Amino acid sequence: MIPTVTTVGLSKRFGKVEALREITFSVSEAELFGLIGADGAGKTTLFRILATLLIPDEGNASILGLDTVASYRAIRTRIGYMPGRFSLYQDLSVEENLNFFATVFGTTVEENYDLIREIYDQLEPFRKRRAGQLSGGMKQKLALCCALVHRPELLLLDEPTTGVDAVSRQEFWQMLGRLKRQGITILVSTPYMDEASLCDRVAFMQDGRIMAIDTPAGITGLFRKPLFAVRARDKHRLINDLRTFEHASSAYAFGNSIHYTDLRQSPDPRELEAWLKNRGFDDVEVERIEPGIEDTFMALTESVRPRQEAADG
Numbered sequence: 001m002i003p004t005v006t007t008v009g010l011s012k013r014f015g016k017v018e019a020l021r022e023i024t025f026s027v028s029e030a031e032l033f034g035l036i037g038a039d040g041a042g043k044t045t046l047f048r049i050l051a052t053l054l055i056p057d058e059g060n061a062s063i064l065g066l067d068t069v070a071s072y073r074a075i076r077t078r079i080g081y082m083p084g085r086f087s088l089y090q091d092l093s094v095e096e097n098l099n100f101f102a103t104v105f106g107t108t109v110e111e112n113y114d115l116i117r118e119i120y121d122q123l124e125p126f127r128k129r130r131a132g133q134l135s136g137g138m139k140q141k142l143a144l145c146c147a148l149v150h151r152p153e154l155l156l157l158d159e160p161t162t163g164v165d166a167v168s169r170q171e172f173w174q175m176l177g178r179l180k181r182q183g184i185t186i187l188v189s190t191p192y193m194d195e196a197s198l199c200d201r202v203a204f205m206q207d208g209r210i211m212a213i214d215t216p217a218g219i220t221g222l223f224r225k226p227l228f229a230v231r232a233r234d235k236h237r238l239i240n241d242l243r244t245f246e247h248a249s250s251a252y253a254f255g256n257s258i259h260y261t262d263l264r265q266s267p268d269p270r271e272l273e274a275w276l277k278n279r280g281f282d283d284v285e286v287e288r289i290e291p292g293i294e295d296t297f298m299a300l301t302e303s304v305r306p307r308q309e310a311a312d313g
Contacts, residue, residue, distance in 0.1 A: 001028070001029060002064075002065045003026040003027060003028055003029070004027050004028065004029050004031070004063070004064060004153070004154050004185040005025075005026060005027035005033075005050065005061075005062075005063060005154065005185070005187060006025075006026045006027075006061065006062045007023050007024055007025055007026070007046075007050075007059065007060070007061040007062075008024050008059055008060055008061075009022045009023070009024055009058060009059030009060075010022070010023040010024070010046070010049060010056050010058070010059040010060070010061055011023070011056060011057050011058040011059055012042075012045050012049065012054065012056050012057050013057055018208050019042050019045040019208050020042045020045055020046060020049075020056070020208045021042075021207075021208040021209045022058075022059065022209070023042075023046060023059070023208075023209075023210055024059075024210070025203055025210060025213055027185060027187055028185070029183075029185055030180060030183050030184065030185055031180075031185055031186070031200050031201065032176060032177070032180045032186045032188070032198070032199050032200045033185075033186065033187050033188070033199060033200065033201050033202070033203070034188055034189070034190060034195065034196050034198075034199035034201070034202040034203070035187070035188070035189040035190075035202075035203050035205055036189075036190060036191075036193065036195075036196045036202050036203065036204050036205065036293075036297065037189070037191065037204060037205035037206055038191055038206075039191065040207075041205040041206055041207065041208070042205055042207070042208040042209075043158065043159070043189040043205055044083075044084060044158055044159075044189075045208075046205075047081070047083070047156055047158045047187075047189065049061055049068060050063060050068060050156055050187070051076075051079065051081040051156055052068050052069075052072035052075050052076055055069055056069075063075045063078070063079060063154060064078055064153060064154065077105065077150070078152055078153050078154065079152050079153070079154045079155070079156060080147030080148055080150070080152035080154070080155045080156065081147060081155075081156045081158075082143050082144060082147045082155070082156065082157045082158065082160055083158050084158040084159040084160075084162065084189075086131075086139050086143060087143075088131050088139075088142060088143060088146060089131060090130065090131050090132030091130060091131075091132065092130065092131060093127065093128050093129060093130055093131070094123050094126055094127045094128070094129060094131060094134070094142055095127040095128065097131055097142060097146055098120075098142075098145055098146060098149060101146040101149050101150075102149045102150065105149065105150035106150075107149065107150050107151075109149060112148070112149060112150065112151045115148050115151055115179075115182070116145045116148050116149060118175070118178065119141050119144055119145050119148075119175060120145055122138075122141055123138060123141055123142055123145065126138060136163050136164040136165070136168065137164045137165060137167075137168030137171075140160060140161070140164055140168060140172060141172075143160075144157075144160070144172075144175065148179070152184070153184065153185065154184070154185045154186075154187065155179065155184055155185070155186045155187070155188075156187050157176075157186065157187070157188040157189070158189050159189050159190055159191065160172060160188065160190075161173075161190060161192065161195065162190075162191065169192075169195070173195065173198050176188065176198075177198075193292070193293050193294035193297060194293075194294075196216055196219070196293045197216045197293060199216065200215065201213060201214060201215055202214070202215075202216060202219060202293075204219070204296075204297055204300055206300075206301055211300045211301070212296075212300055216293060219293055219296050220290075220291050220292060220293060220295075220296050222296055222299075222300065223291035223295055223296045223299055224299075225249055225261040225262065225263075225299070226261065226262050226264070226265065226266070226267055226288065227259060227260070227261055227288070227289055227290070227291050227295060228259070228260045228261075228262070228269060228272070228286055228287060228288055228289065229254070229257040229258070229259060229260075229285075229286075229287045229289045230242060230251075230257060230258045230259075230260050230272070230276070230284065230285070230286050230287075231256065231257045231258070231284065231285045231287075232276070232281045232283055232284040232285070233283055234281070235253070235256075235258065238258055238276070238281060238284075239251050239252070239253060239258050241276065241279055241281075242258060242260050242276075245272065245275060247262050247263050247264055247267060248260065248261075248262065248263070249261040249262055249263045250298070250299075250302060252298060254294070254295075259289075259295060260272070261299070269286040269287070269288060270286075272286050273285075273286045
């Protein structure tokens with residue numbers, strides 16, 4: 001079976017900036033695939049190439065077996081693209097935006113209404129309201145409806161939950177799960193690590209490169225060092241002192257604790273606790289924990305940076 005998305009050695013530069021560096025990956029039919037990375041990682045540039053809006057400098061990409069450069073017109077009729085910035089017509093109403101995009105793709109809202117019904121039901125009370133006057137969550141739902149109105153085979157969603165509240169984020173991912181079950185392939189990017197666990201597979205991106213690709217469970221399996229959650233009232237001093245411990249590998253803030261990794265394979269948490277108490281942390285607690293996706297991303301970033309700096313000269 002031909003993958004829905006395939007890229008081989010994709011690279012893109014903007015002047016001296018290397019936005020993408022030899023990106024190679026594939027996405028299977030009806031897969032929910034996540035691109036995870038901070039701003040500047042290269043996610044949007046990759047999406048714009050896949051949406052046939054940019055031409056790569058090196059390498060190639062194919063969508064549904066079609067080359068993104070040679071067959072861009074055919075691809076555009078078969079994908080739905082939701083850019084990171086709200087890009088619908090703000091002066092048109094909800095209803096007018098939907099009808100416009102349906103017309104562009106040679107269809108009608110009614111023809112594919114079953115696909116968007118569940119989403120549009122939440123928009124229907126505001127169908128006469130201008131798009132620019134909608135809340136962030138409602139703008140997001142309208143943009144998704146417009147991307148789905150022609151029943152695409154592939155959805156490209158560039159940071160669709162950025163800037164919306166937690167409830168809207170949760171609702172949006174529930175919608176994506178339902179669309180996946182209807183056979184639509186979904187490629188979605190996000191800066192939120194907690195959303196990675198909702199994907200079938202994820203790719204970690206940093207500085208235009210893919211650091212790792214795997215299932216969420218497989219990704220956390222890449223974390224090799226012992227991990228501890230360390231808590232004390234004086235969190236600022238705690239993190240600074242932990243970084244001076246002779247066996248420290250890393251220490252970074254995580255919620256109400258500090259996540260600490262040790263250079264040794266089998267450190268005794270009681271040794272670390274005693275060392276911290278000797279430095280005045282009478283209330284300190286040290287607990288061995290399992291790594292999460294964000295811990296793995298941090299570890300991969302730290303391991304890639306020295307190699308990247310050496311390669312860049």
